[in-house]
Amino acid sequence: MVMLEQVRKKLRDLVQFSEKPNRNVLHTDFEDEMGEATSYDLLGITPPQDMERFKAKARTFLREHEDPIAVHRVRMNKPLTPGDLQALESMLTENGIGDADTIARAKEESQGLGLFVRSLIGLDRGAAKEAFAYFLEGKTLTAAQIEFVDLIINHLTEHGVMGAALLYESPFTYIAPHGPDDLFTSDEVDRLVAVLDHIRAAAQAA
Secondary structure, three states: OHHHHHHHHHHHHHHHHOOOOOOOOOOOOOOOOOOOOOOOOOOOOOOHHHHHHHHHHHHHHHHHOOOOHHHHHHHOOOOOOHHHHHHHHHHHHHOOOOOHHHHHHHHHHHOOHHHHHHHHHOOOHHHHHHHOHHHHOOOOOOHHHHHHHHHHHHHHHHHOOOOHHHHHOOOHHHHOOOOHHHOOOHHHHHHHHHHHHHHHHHOOOO
């Protein structure tokens, strides 16, 4: 193998002295032709940028129209009915906020129109505090516990709903590095999560 490698290297050095064969030069003369442009609609697919525009438009519209009963019920954490969801969808379509396909995608991504609307307009702060009244009843909380619950209420006020997994992420871990278990008993954590589930369920029609 060593001898073959040496031969290979010597042959490589001699390649530059080998005669190069004459080759005919080929010339091409192509001219591109543009045909008529054809557009195609991809049914059921809404580009990401269009969805973001829809969300921004819907957020502005809903925050300017909080008086209708269905919107008020979403913001005040009142259980929605199928009629409420229909009213919300009609508001968005009849006012040119989004078409049926876009709203259908919003429902799918948010697990329901009620949750989608809630994520845009948030939860009334008083309603969020009221939802935790049962959890806080008869308790004397420490400063860290109060701060932790206030963070939850702030999140709900801004985003409307909250999954239990977020309790184990920042900014909550700044107060309790290992999540609510650092501050509350196991039963209390279960009750805390139950409140969050109840708030989510209120935005989903039974």
